[in-house]
Amino acid sequence: xxxxxxxxxxxxxxxxxxxxxxxxxxxxxxxxxxxxxxxxxxxxxxxxxxxxxxxxxxxxxxxxxxxxxxxxxxxxxxxxxxxxxxxxxxxxxxxxxxxxxxxxxxxxxxxxxxxxxxxxxxxxxxxxxxxxxxxxxxxxxxxxxxxxxxxxxxxxxxxxxxxxxxxxxxxxxxxxxxxxxxxxxxxxxxxxxxxxxxxxxxxxxxxxxxxxxxxxxxxxxxxxxxxxxxxxxxxxxxxxxxxxxxxxxxxxxxxxxxxxxxxxxxxxxxxxxxxxxxxxxxxxxxxxxxxxxxxxxxxxxxxxxxxxxxxxxxxxxxxxx
Numbered sequence: 500x501x502x503x504x505x506x507x508x509x510x511x512x513x514x515x516x517x518x519x520x521x522x523x524x525x526x527x528x529x530x531x532x533x534x535x536x537x538x539x540x541x542x543x544x545x546x547x548x549x550x551x552x553x554x555x556x557x558x559x560x561x562x563x564x565x566x567x568x569x570x571x572x573x574x575x576x577x578x579x580x581x582x583x584x585x586x587x588x589x590x591x592x593x594x595x596x597x598x599x600x601x602x603x604x605x606x607x608x609x610x611x612x613x614x615x616x617x618x619x620x621x622x623x624x625x626x627x628x629x630x631x632x633x634x635x636x637x638x639x640x641x642x643x644x645x646x647x648x649x650x651x652x653x654x655x656x657x658x659x660x661x662x663x664x665x666x667x668x669x670x671x672x673x674x675x676x677x678x679x680x681x682x683x684x685x686x687x688x689x690x691x692x693x694x695x696x697x698x699x700x701x702x703x704x705x706x707x708x709x710x711x712x713x714x715x716x717x718x719x720x721x722x723x724x725x726x727x728x729x730x731x732x733x734x735x736x737x738x739x740x741x742x743x744x745x746x747x748x749x750x751x752x753x754x755x756x757x758x759x760x761x762x763x764x765x766x767x768x769x770x771x772x773x774x775x776x777x778x779x780x781x782x783x784x785x786x787x788x789x790x791x792x793x794x795x796x797x798x799x800x801x802x803x804x805x806x807x808x809x810x811x812x813x814x815x816x817x818x819x820x
Contacts, residue, residue, distance in 0.1 A: 533745055533777050533797065534709040534816075536732045538565040541725050541815025543768065543802045544761050551756040551800055551817070557770035561800045561817040568724050674699065674753045674769070688758040688765055695753070697811045698769055698803060703748045705813060706775060709733075710745040721813040722804060741779045741788050748775040749794075756800060763807040770819070772798040 539562045543551070547569040551561050674695030701720055708716040712733050718726050736742055756768040775797070778790035802815035 533743065533775065534706050534729065535799075536728075537818065538728075539563060539815075539817040540566045540728045541722065541802065541813070542567050542569040543815050544764065544766055544804070546757075546759070546766070546768075547815075551768040551770075551802075554754045554756050554770045556752050556754045556772050557756070557798050557800055557819045559820040561819055564815070564817070566728060567815075674750075674755075688760045688767070690755055690758050690767055694767065694811065695769075698767070698771075698801070699750045699753070701803065701811065701813060702750055702771060702773060702801070706745045706748040710743065712742065719812075725813055725815070736779075737782070740782050742782055744776075744778045744780050746776045747794060749773060751796065765805040765807070766802060766814075767805075767811070768800055768802040768815075770798065770800050772796060 541564065543549075547564065547567060548571055550563075553560060674692075705717065705720050708720060709729060714726065714730055714733075717729055721729065733742075750771060750773045753769055753771040756770055758765070758767040760766070773796070774794040776790075776792060776794050778792070779788040780786065781788055798819050800817040800819060801813060802817075803811040804814040805811045
């Protein structure tokens with residue numbers, strides 16, 4: 500009878516876990532589409548851990564990076580990530596908050612399934628309640644940590660340069676006007692109409708190369724760091740027997756968030772709202788797995804980098820809130 504009681508409790512617990520997990524899986528599947536996999540990835544030089552200013556295209560805030568090789572306190576793109584560095588450093592492991600979340604949640608699930616956990620001895624229903632309370636504690640810890648992180652960033656010196664370029668009515672590009680941003684230690688950086696045209700062209704070309712799984716082309720359009728992330732995403736898709744097909748990419752609105760210069764390197768972060776047809780298809784049969792043939796709209800902040808005398812290339816993508 501005691502074994503039957505625990506078995507029934509385990510089944511109920513599994514049902515609760517599945518009811519919570521399945522919606523999260525669905526959300527993850529839809530967020531993993533398009534180039535960049537729906538993550539905030541890459542580096543913005545010395546401003547990697549400073550949020551780009553909001554614009555009319557992206558009035559909210561850009562999300563912190565999920566994966567980057569730049570570490571807090573470094574001054575550029577060259578610092579390698581440690582094995583467990585950062586808060587949400589996907590490239591280097593779970594990081595601090597990931598480890599805390601995994602530890603708490605793992606302990607809660609194991610304890611609930613086997614009658615224990617932080618709230619052991621209170622019965623099946625109490626175990627479920629205990630799991631929910633543990634999830635609440637995890638959310639609280641994350642919110643407190645992120646609040647501390649934002650306060651720390653806000654205390655650092657900031658430089659003007661946000662919202663300089665905006666949607667105008669240009670005939671060649673959906674970016675209008677000329678952007679003007681202050682550099683951190685040198686002359687102001689001015690973004691010309693030709694630069695906006697290059698940004699729009701990169702948006703379309705990068706999406707097409709990613710859809711075609713053309714890494715040779717991508718390496719000419721993006722930074723080595725972003726090429727590594729894109730290659731990882733494509734390999735993971737292939738392991739699932741699917742490919743992410745993106746077509747019909749069209750810029751709808753865009754404006755400059757900030758532009759600056761670090762040594763011999765120029766940076767420009769721009770907010771872009773664009774539409775595209777975004778699908779996952781089966782590699783073997785071409786069958787549609789997820790997505791649709793109807794265009795969807797996305798707003799992201801893309802940061803471009805240009806060594807002096809070279810062309811612009813993509814160095815970061817950030818999701819917007």
